[in-house]
Structure formats: structure tokens, C-alpha cells
Amino acid sequence: MARAKTCCFNFCKEFKDFATRGNVLDLAIGIVVGTAFTNVVQSLVDDIITPPLGLVLGGVDFANLTIKMNNFVYTNQPPVVIRYGKFLQAILSLLIVAMALFCIIKGVNHIYKISTKKKKKHEVESIIEASEDIKLLREIRDLLAGRAYIQATTIRI
Structure with missing residues (x-):
């Protein structure tokens, strides 16, 4: 029984050491901020960018762009719907997130170069x-x- 308590104590201590390392905390913060950023970009695309773009294209709502395929196997079932409008919105979201990450990485690299030059100087x-x-x-x-x-x-x- 004492061995089980020691094993449990060692596990808890190792887990605490693992969880309190800087890398794990940084990763957790990055995931939370990344999720929030993704939600903001998704709203930007769905609510701000695509409606005017749909208006320019003749009043089309991207979320409603679909292809309906009749169900040939089960004729009493509703048709199969391919929602390519949502797919286009997802691609637009991906491009915006990729551009934002590109800008962030360029900024971090620029700051790193400046600090390296100062360090060398x-x-x-x-x-x-x-x-x-x-x-x-x-x-x-x-x-x-x-x-x-x-x-x-x-x-x-």
C-alpha cells in the first residue's frame, strides 16, 4: 500500500513539473488565443466579407450556395446537398488566417533580427x-x- 502511495505521489509530482513548464503553458495559451482568433476570422468572413461579395455577384448568399443531387437509390429520401458556399467561406477564412500568421511571423523575425544585431553590436x-x-x-x-x-x-x- 505504501508503494502505491509513493507511486501516486511521484506521478503527481512529475505531472506538476510537466504542467508548470513554460512550453506547456505557452502551448495552452496559444491554443486558447488561436481558437478565439479563428472564431473572429470566421465571423469576419461569414458576416462582413461574404455578404457584400455576394451582393456584387448578384445577391448570392454564399452560405446558401449548394448543389442538390437527387437520390437515385432511395427515391423517397430527400436529395443530397453539397454546400460548396460554406466550403468557399472556409477557404477564405484559411487564407485570412494564413495571411495573419504570415504577418505575425514576419514581425517576429524582424524583431529577432534587430535583437541579434544589437547583441552582436x-x-x-x-x-x-x-x-x-x-x-x-x-x-x-x-x-x-x-x-x-x-x-x-x-x-x-
Whole structure:
């Protein structure tokens, strides 16, 4: 029985460690925000973009664009309906989400390049500062070496 409690305790501890890592929390936040973003884009396409587009195309409601196929096997059943209008709306939603993700990734890459340039510039400046320190230390070494040479020559005379 004690072994089962220890096993359960270890499992709980490992699960807590797993769940509190940054990557898992970031993934969960990304899924929630992505779902909300998808709902917004879906509403944008369904309620704002496609109605004026349907109006331009002659008053067509994209959600109602269908192809009805008569049921040849079971004649007493209703016809089969292919809703290609909803499919077109889904494709439009996909294109908008893809464009938004493309813009976000381009922005993140741009920020990453800027931070990399600043980091490299800081490293170069630190190398330059270190070389100035090294120059100063070399001058001090040379002065001390010259003083030691002078002392050595005065003792020999």
C-alpha cells in the first residue's frame, strides 16, 4: 500500500513539473488565443466579407450556395446537398488566417533580427573595450619591464 502511495505521489509530482513548464503553458495559451482568433476570422468572413461579395455577384448568399443531387437509390429520401458556399467561406477564412500568421511571423523575425544585431553590436563593443584594457595592461607591462631593465643595468655598472 505504501508503494502505491509513493507511486501516486511521484506521478503527481512529475505531472506538476510537466504542467508548470513554460512550453506547456505557452502551448495552452496559444491554443486558447488561436481558437478565439479563428472564431473572429470566421465571423469576419461569414458576416462582413461574404455578404457584400455576394451582393456584387448578384445577391448570392454564399452560405446558401449548394448543389442538390437527387437520390437515385432511395427515391423517397430527400436529395443530397453539397454546400460548396460554406466550403468557399472556409477557404477564405484559411487564407485570412494564413495571411495573419504570415504577418505575425514576419514581425517576429524582424524583431529577432534587430535583437541579434544589437547583441552582436554589444559583443563587438565588449571586445573593443577588452582590447583597450589589454592595450593599457601591455603599456604597464612594458613600463615595468623598462624599469626592471634600467635597474638591472644600473646594478651591473
